[in-house]
Each structure stands twice: as structure tokens, then as C-alpha cells.
Amino acid sequence: MGGVAGFIIGAVLGYFVHELLGQLHSDKAALGYYENPGRPGFYEGEPGLAAYCALAMLILEESLDKSGNGEAEIEQAVRLAKASFPLADFPLVEHFCRLAWSKRESLNPDLLAESLAARRKNREDLPELGTFLFRLASCEKAQTLAGEICSILDPHFKRRPGAKQPSSPDPWKILDLPPDTPLGEVKSHYRKLATQFHPDALQALDEEHRETAARAFMAIKEAYKEIAERY
Numbered sequence: 001m002g003g004v005a006g007f008i009i010g011a012v013l014g015y016f017v018h019e020l021l022g023q024l025h026s027d028k029a030a031l032g033y034y035e036n037p038g039r040p041g042f043y044e045g046e047p048g049l050a051a052y053c054a055l056a057m058l059i060l061e062e063s064l065d066k067s068g069n070g071e072a073e074i075e076q077a078v079r080l081a082k083a084s085f086p087l088a089d090f091p092l093v094e095h096f097c098r099l100a101w102s103k104r105e106s107l108n109p110d111l112l113a114e115s116l117a118a119r120r121k122n123r124e125d126l127p128e129l130g131t132f133l134f135r136l137a138s139c140e141k142a143q144t145l146a147g148e149i150c151s152i153l154d155p156h157f158k159r160r161p162g163a164k165q166p167s168s169p170d171p172w173k174i175l176d177l178p179p180d181t182p183l184g185e186v187k188s189h190y191r192k193l194a195t196q197f198h199p200d201a202l203q204a205l206d207e208e209h210r211e212t213a214a215r216a217f218m219a220i221k222e223a224y225k226e227i228a229e230r231y
Helices: 003-033 049-061 072-082 090-102 107-117 123-134 140-153 171-175 183-197 206-231
Strands: none
Touching: 003 049, 003 090, 049 072, 049 090, 049 107, 049 123, 049 140, 049 183, 072 090, 072 123, 107 123, 123 140, 171 183, 171 206, 183 206
């Protein structure tokens, strides 16, 4: 019996070691792809999924408070990618988003967009994929980046005809603070607001109110970032 048990345990351990080594190899290949987008040497689920996750993370990162851990942005990118690539496994989508987040400083949006365009067999869905990405952009910098990406995916892409960017709202009004507030007090007030409006704290709300709160959360982060840069 001991020999049989030992054989079974050895086989099970061997299987898990094999799976672990395979995952490590796949992760290494994916990280290499993010550094130099080309033909992926790893299982992608759906063509272009890895590039799409990375592009979503880049756009969201433009609006990210640099003191954050990126979890809210990763969650948002996962939802978008899963909706855009419905046949992809959820764990795989989340994994690509997290890998892209870890390499965000070295991601090249132009090369990723070109790789996405080359990977899609049905090129007719590229404009739609670009439109979904553009909707992630919540500030001018993010919209500029998203527009450049969309122009690669769809040569006919244009922002809404005649649309102009609205003038930036007063960040002091968004945070409900007087303009001469010391930076320390601004930080303390910002943390309080960010905690109140963070998506993780509002899971009990219905979808419509969660979306409203999410927009408020992004506006609060952008206002704080603008004020902090003035000090």
C-alpha cells in the first residue's frame, strides 16, 4: 500500500509541478510580449486579448492617483475586456490585466494597438473595440491617449463631430475646499472622500448609482492630482 500511495502522491506532485512550470513559462512569454509586442508565444484565449487588456490598463492608468494600488482600475479593465471578449475565460482576462499593470511603465500603446489590429481575424470589430476603450478615458490626457489608440484601430475614428472638451472644473470646488487650504489638509480631506466613494465601499448600491459614484471617484482623484501638482 505504501508503494501505491507513494506513486499516487508522486504523480499528483508531478502534475502540479508541471502545471506550475507551464504557468511560469507562459507568464514569462506574456511579459516578453508586453515589452515587445509581436506574435504571442503563449495561450491567449482569443486573438488580441492580451494587447486589449494592456491598452485598457494604460488608459485607466492615466487617470490613476499614483498613491493607489490599481485594484479599482484592474477590476474596471477586467469588466471591459470580458464584455469585449465574451468567449475568454475570466481568470485569463484578470491575469493579463494584472501582468499588464505590473509592466505599465514599459508598455508601448502604439505597438500594442498595432498588435491587436493584426491579431483580430474579424477586423470589422476593431472600431467597436476602440470605442469601448475610449469610453474608459475620464480626463484629457487619457482621452488623448485613447484617441491615438482608436486612430490605429480605426483610420476613420473621430471624436464626436464638433465636440469640444469641456473646460476643466475647479478642483477646489470638487473637493469642497477653499483655494488656500494647506496641502496636508487637502490630503487628509482627499483620503476621506476617496474612502467614501471608492467602488469597493459601494458594492451594495445598484448599478446606476455605482456608475455615478465611480465617476465621482475619478473626478475626486483628478482634482486632488491637479491641486497637488500646484504645490
